[in-house]
Amino acid sequence: MAGDNITLETRGLTIRFGGHTAVDKVSCAFSRGVLTAIVGPNGAGKTTYFNLISGQLKASEGTVILNGRDITGLPASQRTALGLGRAFQLTNLFPSLSVFENVRLVVQAREKKGFDVFSLARSHSELADEANAILKRVHLAELADYQVSGLSHGDQRKLEVALMLAMKPAVFMFDEPTAGMSMDEAPVILDLIAEIKEQEHATILLVEHKMDVIRTLADRIIVLHNGALAADGEPAEVMKSAVVQEAYLGREIADV
Ligand SMILES: Nc1ncnc2c1ncn2[C@@H]1O[C@H](COP(=O)(O)OP(=O)(O)O)[C@@H](O)[C@H]1O
Ligand SMILES: [Mg+2]
Numbered sequence: 080m081a082g083d084n085i086t087l088e089t090r091g092l093t094i095r096f097g098g099h100t101a102v103d104k105v106s107c108a109f110s111r112g113v114l115t116a117i118v119g120p121n122g123a124g125k126t127t128y129f130n131l132i133s134g135q136l137k138a139s140e141g142t143v144i145l146n147g148r149d150i151t152g153l154p155a156s157q158r159t160a161l162g163l164g165r166a167f168q169l170t171n172l173f174p175s176l177s178v179f180e181n182v183r184l185v186v187q188a189r190e191k192k193g194f195d196v197f198s199l200a201r202s203h204s205e206l207a208d209e210a211n212a213i214l215k216r217v218h219l220a221e222l223a224d225y226q227v228s229g230l231s232h233g234d235q236r237k238l239e240v241a242l243m244l245a246m247k248p249a250v251f252m253f254d255e256p257t258a259g260m261s262m263d264e265a266p267v268i269l270d271l272i273a274e275i276k277e278q279e280h281a282t283i284l285l286v287e288h289k290m291d292v293i294r295t296l297a298d299r300i301i302v303l304h305n306g307a308l309a310a311d312g313e314p315a316e317v318m319k320s321a322v323v324q325e326a327y328l329g330r331e332i333a334d335v
Pocket of ligand 1: 096
């Protein structure tokens with residue numbers, strides 16, 4: 080049954096800013112092992128939808144359910160602890176510590192969660208090994224000892240992914256992960272997202288503008304338009320739907 084694999088669900092999720100409804104009664108369920116691309120024009124409400132899910136914003140109406148539990152009333156930090164992975168903003172990092180230390184601290188925080196006696200059995204060197212393995216995966220091994228504040232934009236984005244991997248979340252949320260990255264850096268992140276889908280059997284939500292990226296990675300596309308869910312389905316099907324052609328893709332396809 081498909082329902083058994085659902086990790087995250089929003090029901091009637093809505094937020095109003097003054098008179099403007101930025102996210103409008105969005106009901107959607109996301110399953111393990113499925114990468115859902117979230118598309119829509121600028122200002123459609125994609126980032127706001129993420130903020131409502133991760134707890135950066137409080138919903139005006141509706142609920143967010145993670146692994147069967149209503150988390151709508153919980154602060155962002157508790158949602159993170161329950162398995163909701165959102166790329167850390169750089170302000171959450173320790174800029175004066177090294178790349179390695181930042182990753183190690185997140186691995187350690189994850190292990191200490193709940194003060195499980197057995198988690199204490201994991202030695203310091205095991206935590207360090209895990210941090211190093213993650214840095215290798217995101218192609219930051221050579222920069223392990225660099226201070227975070229000195230990293231290039233592209234390397235900072237890689238570190239954000241490293242920190243999310245260190246959290247081992249059930250749900251990975253990426254909001255335009257390659258924005259501002261160079262042509263040779265972006266594939267590192269995209270390959271990594273594909274790998275996360277395969278290896279972690281995770282639920283992945285990806286806000287992305289580039290159609291070639293969506294075609295390569297997405298199992299499903301949902302379209303937000305004026306804050307509302309305008310289409311939802313298999314990529315080929317959604318891309319040819321009238322609403323998408325008009326609202327979003329028509330212009331891009333014409334441009335290609
Ligand atoms: N904190 C806020 N206060 C007021 N309006 C906001 C706030 N956050 C987002 N909005 C508005 O909500 C709408 C959706 O924005 P956003 O979610 O950033 O769109 P997208 O990510 O799809 O480009 C926009 O009209 C934006 O101006
Ligand atoms: Mg956005």
